[in-house]
Amino acid sequence: MEYRHPLMVIFLTFFTFGIYYIVWIVKTKNEMNRHHAVYLLPAWSLLIPFYNLYWLWCYAKGVETVTQGKRSAGEVLLLLFFLYMFGMAILQTDFNKIYIPKQVSED
Numbered sequence: 001m002e003y004r005h006p007l008m009v010i011f012l013t014f015f016t017f018g019i020y021y022i023v024w025i026v027k028t029k030n031e032m033n034r035h036h037a038v039y040l041l042p043a044w045s046l047l048i049p050f051y052n053l054y055w056l057w058c059y060a061k062g063v064e065t066v067t068q069g070k071r072s073a074g075e076v077l078l079l080l081f082f083l084y085m086f087g088m089a090i091l092q093t094d095f096n097k098i099y100i101p102k103q104v105s106e107d
Contacts, residue, residue: 001031001066003099006089013085022046024088028095029059038062056080067094 004024012020026043033040040062046055060076071079071094079087 001095006092009092010085032062036066038065
């Protein structure tokens with residue numbers, strides 16, 4: 001997982017009028033897929049009305065897996081629905097605890 005400062009997540013979401021929310025959720029989904037073998041649905045399916053609720057539930061289950069049960073799927077869903085960018089910051093704090101640095105190639 002990539003390290004991001006939780007306050008920056010709030011700041012960027014606020015000043016991009018919520019666009020960063022989609023960017024953040026897709027980036028973290030890709031990181032979960034890549035590093036932790038959690039398969040989540042393709043990002044484009046997030047744009048389909050009503051199906052995006054199922055997509056968000058699958059994302060929440062992925063967060064539950066990656067955090068090894070420290071955040072339940074229901075809790076993640078509630079954080080993202082009701083606390084929005086503050087919920088993102090809370091989840092980013094959890095992601096930062098499992099931060100995996102990028103490997104630097106020596107060329």
